[in-house]
Amino acid sequence: MLALRSVNGAVFSILDYGRHARSSSALYCKQSWAGNICRYSSTSLKINSDRLWKTIHHTAQWGDSKDGGVRRLTLTDEDKEVRGWLAENVKELGCTLKIDEVGTMFAIRPGSDNSLPPIAMGSHLDTQPAGGKFDGILGVLGGLEVLRVLKENSVKTRNPIAVVNWTNEEGARFNSGMLGSSVWAGEISMEKAYGLKDVDGKTFKGELERIGYLGTVGASHKKNALGAHIELHIEQGPVLEETGKAIGVVTGVQAMGWLYVTVNGRCQHCGTTPMDRRSDALLAASKMIAKINEMALDLEGMSTVGVINSEPSSPGTIPGKVRFSVDLEHLDNDSRALMVERTKKICSQIGELENCKIDIEDTWTSRGVRFNPLCIDTVREAAIALVGEDGYAELPAGAGHDSVNTSYHCPTSMIFIPSQNGISHHPAEWTNQDQCALGVQTLLDAVLKLDQKI
Amino acid sequence: MLALRSVNGAVFSILDYGRHARSSSALYCKQSWAGNICRYSSTSLKINSDRLWKTIHHTAQWGDSKDGGVRRLTLTDEDKEVRGWLAENVKELGCTLKIDEVGTMFAIRPGSDNSLPPIAMGSHLDTQPAGGKFDGILGVLGGLEVLRVLKENSVKTRNPIAVVNWTNEEGARFNSGMLGSSVWAGEISMEKAYGLKDVDGKTFKGELERIGYLGTVGASHKKNALGAHIELHIEQGPVLEETGKAIGVVTGVQAMGWLYVTVNGRCQHCGTTPMDRRSDALLAASKMIAKINEMALDLEGMSTVGVINSEPSSPGTIPGKVRFSVDLEHLDNDSRALMVERTKKICSQIGELENCKIDIEDTWTSRGVRFNPLCIDTVREAAIALVGEDGYAELPAGAGHDSVNTSYHCPTSMIFIPSQNGISHHPAEWTNQDQCALGVQTLLDAVLKLDQKI
Structure with a gap:
C-alpha cells in the first residue's frame, strides 16, 4: 500500500x-x-x-x-x-x-x-x-x-x-x-x-x-x-x-520502469493434452501476474501488467508463447531494484514449475x-x-x-x-x-x- | 489429473x-x-x-x-x-x-x-x-x-x-x-x-x-x-x-465447450493510481485463470484459456477490459456442467474482489x-x-x-x-x-x- x-x-x-x-x-x-x-x-x-x-x-x-x-x-x-x-x-x-x-x-x-x-x-x-x-x-x-x-x-x-x-x-x-x-x-x-x-x-x-x-x-x-x-x-x-x-x-x-517477460511454453491441442503434460504459457503468465502483484503490495510499491499477448490465440489450443509488460514503481530506488529482482525470481520459479522457459528484458528505467x-x-x-x-x-x-x-x-x-x-x-x-x-x-x-x- | x-x-x-x-x-x-x-x-x-x-x-x-x-x-x-x-x-x-x-x-x-x-x-x-x-x-x-x-x-x-x-x-x-x-x-x-x-x-x-x-x-x-x-x-x-x-x-x-469471459475494470494511469484504488481487469483475469485451472484439476476435468485480449494494451496503463476464452472438458456431462457453474462462480467472486464487472457468454457446447x-x-x-x-x-x-x-x-x-x-x-x-x-x-x-x- x-x-x-x-x-x-x-x-x-x-x-x-x-x-x-x-x-x-x-x-x-x-x-x-x-x-x-x-x-x-x-x-x-x-x-x-x-x-x-x-x-x-x-x-x-x-x-x-x-x-x-x-x-x-x-x-x-x-x-x-x-x-x-x-x-x-x-x-x-x-x-x-x-x-x-x-x-x-x-x-x-x-x-x-x-x-x-x-x-x-x-x-x-x-x-x-x-x-x-x-x-x-x-x-x-x-x-x-x-x-x-x-x-x-x-x-x-x-x-x-x-x-x-x-x-x-x-x-x-x-x-x-x-x-x-x-x-x-x-x-x-x-x-x-x-x-x-x-x-x-x-x-x-x-x-x-x-x-x-x-x-x-x-x-x-x-x-x-x-x-x-x-x-x-x-x-x-x-x-x-x-x-x-x-x-x-x-x-x-517514483522510480519507475518496464520489464517485458516472454513465457515460452508448448502449443498443443487442448482436448488431447492431459493437464499434467502441458507447458501452458498463459497459465504460467497468469500465476506470475498475480504473484508480482502480491510482491509489489508487500514491498509497498506499485506494479502493473498493461500489455499481454498470447500465441496462437485459439480457444482450442494451449498457448505456446505469451509476452507481457511489467511496470514497477517505488518511491525508493533501492526498493524498486528489489522489486525487479523479485519479479525475475517469481517468473523463473513459476516458469520452472509450469515447464516454461522465461526471457526477461529490462526495457526502460527512470530513477526516482x-x-x-x-x-x-x-x-x-x-x-x-x-x-x-x-x-x-x-x-x-x-x-x-x-x-x-x-x-x-x-x-x-x-x-x-x-x-x-x-x-x-x-x-x-x-x-x-x-x-x-x-x-x-x-x-x-x-x-x-x-x-x-x- | x-x-x-x-x-x-x-x-x-x-x-x-x-x-x-x-x-x-x-x-x-x-x-x-x-x-x-x-x-x-x-x-x-x-x-x-x-x-x-x-x-x-x-x-x-x-x-x-x-x-x-x-x-x-x-x-x-x-x-x-x-x-x-x-x-x-x-x-x-x-x-x-x-x-x-x-x-x-x-x-x-x-x-x-x-x-x-x-x-x-x-x-x-x-x-x-x-x-x-x-x-x-x-x-x-x-x-x-x-x-x-x-x-x-x-x-x-x-x-x-x-x-x-x-x-x-x-x-x-x-x-x-x-x-x-x-x-x-x-x-x-x-x-x-x-x-x-x-x-x-x-x-x-x-x-x-x-x-x-x-x-x-x-x-x-x-x-x-x-x-x-x-x-x-x-x-x-x-x-x-x-x-x-x-x-x-x-x-x-469428452464433453467440451467454450465460455468467453469479459472483465470490465477501469483504465487508469499506472503510476498515479494507488494499488488499492484500482479495477485492474488483467489482474482479475489472471487470478481467474489460475483458479479455473485449480478447479479443473479438482474435478478431474480439463481447462484451457487459449485466447486473451487486453485493452488498451499500453505498458503504462491499467487494463480496463480483458476478454478471454475458457475451454472446459470432462468425460462426464454432469461434471462438465459443474465445471461451468464453478467457473462462473470463480469469475464473479474474483470480479467482486477486484472491483470488476464480469460478463460470461456460453458460446459452444458439445455433449460428451x-x-x-x-x-x-x-x-x-x-x-x-x-x-x-x-x-x-x-x-x-x-x-x-x-x-x-x-x-x-x-x-x-x-x-x-x-x-x-x-x-x-x-x-x-x-x-x-x-x-x-x-x-x-x-x-x-x-x-x-x-x-x-x-
Whole structure:
C-alpha cells in the first residue's frame, strides 16, 4: 500500500487518508472555494480565475480535437501556433524570450538582481494524440497568469521569474518523453535528440527548423541555469479527489520502469493434452501476474501488467508463447531494484514449475527523485495558508515530469490539483475552474515565498 | 489429473500409465513392429504396410502445402480431386458408391446379407488450412486398405463393409465442424448446412454442386443407416507416445465447450493510481485463470484459456477490459456442467474482489459420449491380440470426431495411434509407417470380429 506522509508527520495509508478526508475541515475547505476566486491567498496578490479559465479554453483551439480534448503533438503546426501566441503574450508582459537549441521557450521577467538565475514555473504545451486541456498546459498557462498578476501589480521580485515551455514532454511524436528537459539536464545528448524521427521519417531537428524554433541558447543547465523550478500539474490520478484534498504537495517522483517477460511454453491441442503434460504459457503468465502483484503490495510499491499477448490465440489450443509488460514503481530506488529482482525470481520459479522457459528484458528505467526540501516546504506553506492543514496532501508523482530533470540541477518541487475521476491522457481529462485557480494561486504564493528565501 | 482405465480395470493416472509403459513388455511390443508389417494379426489376413504408406503419400499431392503438410479445405478443387480418386478406387474394388445430399461418400462392399446396414470405417479427407497428412485421412485410406485386403483375399463378410468419407469434418472453410455427420445424425438441419458460407460468400450447397458432389441419397441415419462405425485416427495428443503404447482404445469423447469471459475494470494511469484504488481487469483475469485451472484439476476435468485480449494494451496503463476464452472438458456431462457453474462462480467472486464487472457468454457446447461397449470390447480384443495387454491404453478422445455423431445412432468406437510429439493441425503432424500399419491392422481385425458379432 502506498504510504503518504500526513501533515503531522505520521504515516497514513491511502485508506487512512480517505477516512481523514471525510472530516468537516476538508468539507469546509471545499465549500470555501465554491464558485469564486481565492479567498485565502497568503499574499495580498490574487490571481484572476476567469482570465486563467478563458486563457485555457482560448489556447485549446490549437489542436482542438472536437471532443473536448486537445491533439497538439510537438513541433506540429498546432504547436507552432500556441508557441507563437505564448511568445507574443510574454513579450507584452515585458519578458525576455529565450529559445534554446531544442526549442524550449524561457520567458524571463527581470528581477532586481538579474545576475541570479530565474525561478522558473515550467511545464509543457504539447499533448498526447488524444489528450486533454490540462496536462502540462496548466503549468505553462498558470505561470503566464502569475506573470500577468506580477505585472498588473507592478511587483518587483528579487530573482528573475520565468515561465518555461519544455519541448516534447509527452514523447508521443518523437518517442522520447521529457526530451527538452532531458537535453537541458544532460541526460540525453543533443545529437540523439536531433536524430529522433517521427512515424513519417521527419527528424526532430528538421521539424524544429520548419516551425522556426531551432533556437541558439545552449540547451544545457550549465549554459542556461535555473535558480529553482516549480511545476503546477494535474494529479492524473484519483488520490486528491477521493480524499477530498484540494492541493497536493509533491515530494518526489517514483522510480519507475518496464520489464517485458516472454513465457515460452508448448502449443498443443487442448482436448488431447492431459493437464499434467502441458507447458501452458498463459497459465504460467497468469500465476506470475498475480504473484508480482502480491510482491509489489508487500514491498509497498506499485506494479502493473498493461500489455499481454498470447500465441496462437485459439480457444482450442494451449498457448505456446505469451509476452507481457511489467511496470514497477517505488518511491525508493533501492526498493524498486528489489522489486525487479523479485519479479525475475517469481517468473523463473513459476516458469520452472509450469515447464516454461522465461526471457526477461529490462526495457526502460527512470530513477526516482526526492524533491528539494526547501521547495517542498515552500509549497506546503503556501498550501496551508490557502486551504488549511487538512486541505492538502503530500504525495509522490507517479508519472514522469520535466521536474525530474530539473531536480538534478536546481531546487525543484511540484504542485498537484485534482483530476476528475483520475482521468488523464484522454479528452475527458477535467479539472474545474476553482481547482485550477487554487493551483495557480498556490503557484504564485510559492514563487513569491521562494523569491524571499533564495 | 485425467484418469485412464487400465487393462485390469484399476484406475491409473496418466503418470501411473507412464511408469507402467516402461515395462519390458511395452518395449517388446515396439521391437516386434520395427520395420515390418504386422506379425501379430489376430486373423490370417494381413494389411499391406507399403501399399498403405504409398497411398497416404500419393493422395497428399491434392493440397500439397510444400512444407510436409496438406491444405485441403472441404469442397475445393483439391477436395474434388481426392474424392474422384477415392471414387475410382472403391469402384475398382467392386463397391457401390453412394453420395448423400451433403456430399458424404459411402463406398459399400457387399456382404452375404445385404439387408443388413453396413459396418462402416469412416473419417474424413478434408484438412485444416495448415493441416497434416494423417488427421482424418488415415481413417479413410486405412478403410480403403482394409477393403483391398478383403478383395485380394476374396473374403466374404456377412455384413456389408463400408468406407465413409464424411464431408467437412474440420469446419475450417464452412465454420461448422463434423458437418456431414451432424446432418446424418439429425443434429443440424440440411437447410442450415446448405446455407453456410465461406469467407468469399460461396455457399456450402453451391460448392457441393460445383464439384459434383450434391448427391441424392438421404443425408440421414434413417434413410441411410449404418450397422456400426469404427474410426481409426491419430491421437493428436501425447499420451500414447509418452506412455509407450501402440494402440489407443477410445472409450468415448469428452464433453467440451467454450465460455468467453469479459472483465470490465477501469483504465487508469499506472503510476498515479494507488494499488488499492484500482479495477485492474488483467489482474482479475489472471487470478481467474489460475483458479479455473485449480478447479479443473479438482474435478478431474480439463481447462484451457487459449485466447486473451487486453485493452488498451499500453505498458503504462491499467487494463480496463480483458476478454478471454475458457475451454472446459470432462468425460462426464454432469461434471462438465459443474465445471461451468464453478467457473462462473470463480469469475464473479474474483470480479467482486477486484472491483470488476464480469460478463460470461456460453458460446459452444458439445455433449460428451461414451462409445458402445461391444465396439470398445471388439477394438480392445483386436489390440490385445496385436500388441499384448501392456501395449495398449484406453483413453477418451479430447477432440470432436464424426464418431460422436454416429454414436447417437449406431454402435461406435475409435482406434487411436500415436502422434509424434502430440502435434496435429500442423504440417509437422507425423505418425510413422509402422504405427499407421498397426492401426489399420487393428481396424481390419476389429471389423472382421465385429462382423461375427453383429
